[in-house]
Amino acid sequence: MKRLLCCIFILALPLTPLGAAGIFGMGISAGLSGEGGSLGGLARKINHQMPAASADYTAIDVPYMPVFAIEFLYTQRSFYFGLGWEYCTSLLMTPEGSVGGNKITIDYTRFTFPLTIGMSIPLTDRSRFYFAGGLNFSHIVTQVNQSDPTAWTTAPYGLSEEEHLFAEYFYGFHFKTGAEAKVSRNYSIMFEYTRYMGHAKWVKDDDGVAEIIMGVSDFEITVGLRYNLDLAF
Secondary structure, three states: HHHHHHHHHHHHHHOOOOOOOEEEEEEEEEEEEEOOHHHHEEEEEHHHHHHHHHOEEEOOOOHHHHHHHEEEEEEEOEEEEEEEEEEEEEEOOEEEEOOEEEEEEEEEEEEEEEEEEEEEEEEEOOEEEEEEEEEOOOOOOEEEEEHHHHHOOOHHOOOOOEEEEEEEEEEEEEEEEEEEEEOOOOOOEEEEEEEEEEEOOOOOOOOOEEEEEOOEEEEEEEEEEEEEEEOOO
């Protein structure tokens, strides 16, 4: 990934004439994120232990979660630089299941700040395709809630209390590809696919009772609207 970023930067330099004013813009988008990094792995681990409780159970299903993003851009010919903010949450689609009358829910929140460098390729006078990569910094909060944790004695990761709160900061890389089409003088619509990559690590809850694996590896698909001061690409 480091080599990819270096290649993008080196290739972009000749395309950026000194003294050019450039284009400033802001994009707002929304879409769906995958399994919330390691959230899917946590749900699968809990599901795997449910049959050992010798009780009726309902497996936890992790749905796609909504994500909202804002990005500020500076573009100069085929080169662009972006700084963004993203919010992903399970608030509207909470993963939940049960075992032996014990209802289990997982609340998930991710705040990510991506720094992106990329290149764009004009398709027509009103549209372009672009690809980019960069670094990102995330804060992830995962909370596991149980109505009656005594209903089973085989809970993984030491999840033995009614509430376990896990929070940690992560650094990682990301790759992005997308397309943009002009709809008016200053506005355009965009479609993006982003892949986040990073190392997962063990994180203890606030009380030091339980420990789970958390990470930021994920993907998301978003659609949005972008405003540019001068959409001359």
